[in-house]
Amino acid sequence: MSTFQVHYFASASSYTGKNTESLPAPLPLSKLFDTLEANLGDEYVDMEADGSGSGNEGIMIQNGDEVAVIPPVSSG
Amino acid sequence: MEDLESKCASLRTKIAATEAQLAKLKRELQEAEDARSQNAAAAAATANATTKEQPQTRSRWPLSGEEYRRYGRQMIVTQLGLQGQLKLRNAKVLVVGAGGLGCPAALYLAGAGVGTIGLVDGDTVESSNLHRQVLHRSKNVGKLKVDSAIEYLQELNPHPTYIAHRAHLAPQEAPDIFGNYDLILDCTDNPASRYLISDTAVLLGKPLVSASALRTEGQLMVLNNPPRPAGSKTGGPCYRCVFPRPPPANSVTSCADGGILGPVVGTMGLLQALEAIKVLSSTEEKAEATPPSLLIFSAYSTPQFRAIKLRSRRPNCAVCSAEATVTLESVRSGSMDYVFFCGTVDPEDSLSPEERVTPLQYRNGESTGPGRHVIDVREKVQFDICSLENSINIPMSTILASAYSAPAKDADGQKPLPSWLPSQITDDANNPIYVVCRQGNDSQTVVRTLKELGLHRGGERVVVDIKGGFRSWREQVDPDWPEY
Numbered sequence: 001m002s003t004f005q006v007h008y009f010a011s012a013s014s015y016t017g018k019n020t021e022s023l024p025a026p027l028p029l030s031k032l033f034d035t036l037e038a039n040l041g042d043e044y045v046d047m048e049a050d051g052s053g054s055g056n057e058g059i060m061i062q063n064g065d066e067v068a069v070i071p072p073v074s075s076g
Numbered sequence: 077m078e079d080l081e082s083k084c085a086s087l088r089t090k091i092a093a094t095e096a097q098l099a100k101l102k103r104e105l106q107e108a109e110d111a112r113s114q115n116a117a118a119a120a121a122t123a124n125a126t127t128k129e130q131p132q133t134r135s136r137w138p139l140s141g142e143e144y145r146r147y148g149r150q151m152i153v154t155q156l157g158l159q160g161q162l163k164l165r166n167a168k169v170l171v172v173g174a175g176g177l178g179c180p181a182a183l184y185l186a187g188a189g190v191g192t193i194g195l196v197d198g199d200t201v202e203s204s205n206l207h208r209q210v211l212h213r214s215k216n217v218g219k220l221k222v223d224s225a226i227e228y229l230q231e232l233n234p235h236p237t238y239i240a241h242r243a244h245l246a247p248q249e250a251p252d253i254f255g256n257y258d259l260i261l262d263c264t265d266n267p268a269s270r271y272l273i274s275d276t277a278v279l280l281g282k283p284l285v286s287a288s289a290l291r292t293e294g295q296l297m298v299l300n301n302p303p304r305p306a307g308s309k310t311g312g313p314c315y316r317c318v319f320p321r322p323p324p325a326n327s328v329t330s331c332a333d334g335g336i337l338g339p340v341v342g343t344m345g346l347l348q349a350l351e352a353i354k355v356l357s358s359t360e361e362k363a364e365a366t367p368p369s370l371l372i373f374s375a376y377s378t379p380q381f382r383a384i385k386l387r388s389r390r391p392n393c394a395v396c397s398a399e400a401t402v403t404l405e406s407v408r409s410g411s412m413d414y415v416f417f418c419g420t421v422d423p424e425d426s427l428s429p430e431e432r433v434t435p436l437q438y439r440n441g442e443s444t445g446p447g448r449h450v451i452d453v454r455e456k457v458q459f460d461i462c463s464l465e466n467s468i469n470i471p472m473s474t475i476l477a478s479a480y481s482a483p484a485k486d487a488d489g490q491k492p493l494p495s496w497l498p499s500q501i502t503d504d505a506n507n508p509i510y511v512v513c514r515q516g517n518d519s520q521t522v523v524r525t526l527k528e529l530g531l532h533r534g535g536e537r538v539v540v541d542i543k544g545g546f547r548s549w550r551e552q553v554d555p556d557w558p559e560y
Binding site for chain 1: 173175176177263264265266267270287288289290293294295318319322323327328329330331334336341344370372374377382384473477
């Protein structure tokens with residue numbers, strides 16, 4: 001089966017309880033957050049989807065691609 | 077016996093008096109040192125002006141003998157060299173935040189011989205800082221962080237000029253402070269400061285080295301490098317280009333709540349110092365040729381480091397694009413309101429007084445309630461540090477995670493009981509339930525959750541929280557309870 005790898009960082013990995021997972025490819029990038037939302041609950045990811053910018057709709061995530069969910073870490 | 081009593085009392089009085097005198101002397105020393113460093117800065121400024129007019133008349137060499145010995149090991153590294161060292165000496169760097177990031181960053185910048193180092197922080201040193209904030213020492217607990225840090229830096233390297241800004245960075249003052257420096261390091265701990273620092277750096281044309289850390293992870297970016305004016309496509313992206321919107325306020329975790337490993341935040345601070353040295357000793361042309369990136373450090377992952385390529389400036393960025401709306405004036409005047417922009421966490425839906433007991437009330441009722449259940453909703457790692465006898469640990473993260481995946485309601489309109497509820501709670505429907513956490517916020521949320529699940533049986537069963545959590549427990553009931 002064709003898959004791509006999602007890497008979760010910082011609070012995204014706390015929410016999901018994992019560092020990485022495989023999802024079926026291909027998937028339009030614009031659909032990524034809908035897919036993740038089903039797994040994650042909407043609270044966090046909604047905002048990421050809004051923030052992903054307008055130029056990305058046409059991108060297709062392909063077999064073997066790696067996608068990272070990187071929420072900002074702000075403490076220090 | 078009485079002799080000893082009076083001897084102790086007399087010694088205590090003497091110690092108190094001597095400590096008061098010592099504190100006074102320390103204040104006087106601080107004032108004298110401030111005056112001295114201001115004089116030194118003024119003298120250095122005059123000296124620089126003189127050298128420029130009559131180059132090299134006094135010495136054959138641009139550095140003092142001591143400086144050659146001190147900086148020799150880094151000056152023979154090709155990438156730095158004498159020219160790099162001279163650039164460092166002429167540079168003025170502002171470190172915002174004298175905590176887990178700022179301490180190691182300032183330590184290495186001072187060691188490397190950066191000519192002027194400013195530190196901004198309004199906090200005082202606490203014991204809980206000492207495992208990672210390496211410039212602060214046990215004897216300085218209670219002292220302002222910037223003063224404690226500069227004390228250490230002076231001893232390490234007396235050559236640089238150190239400037240103390242003894243308050244948290246405020247939007248009204250940020251532009252005036254930043255104006256005196258060449259490069260900014262963001263070593264702060266909250267989103268509002270991060271946006272304020274990035275905006276001000278962009279508007280004043282200063283490159284910015286930004287880092288952050290929490291638990292076992294860190295992030296590092298060199299921003300606004302090269303620092304071209306808003307609208308210039310060749311300038312480096314800013315914090316808003318990478319994170320145009322702040323994270324939801326309730327998802328922001330502090331080191332106090334989430335924890336932090338010293339070497340993790342130390343690593344990020346050191347990397348900031350390194351990037352600062354690279355920016356200062358390089359040229360704008362080289363900066364333009366270096367693509368911007370976000371470095372992620374995950375101490376417990378393989379690989380530990382990942383660099384993510386960043387895009388250039390966002391075409392619609394509110395600060396650095398041609399469509400910019402944020403100006404120095406809007407920062408200074410407060411019309412760009414950073415606290416509002418980043419949001420605040422809504423205060424916990426307070427339970428009614430009948431739904432809560434104080435630690436004291438709980439303790440006093442102990443003899444009358446043999447079958448009480450105490451649910452401790454702190455994370456397991458905290459429960460393992462200290463817990464009440466016979467309490468049951470159900471971590472908040474477990475409860476929240478199941479809230480996301482649980483089916484909303486079954487056919488009867490009743491939520492099914494989640495798997496995290498142990499049978500001893502559900503089997504016996506009468507014994508009262510007390511929920512406790514660290515500070516008394518999560519416990520309220522969980523009381524609500526338990527009631528939504530019907531565990532209070534319409535009011536027949538007591539389901540309450542212990543008000544103020546273990547913080548109040550310590551104050552009211554058990555002064556020996558560990559304060560971690």
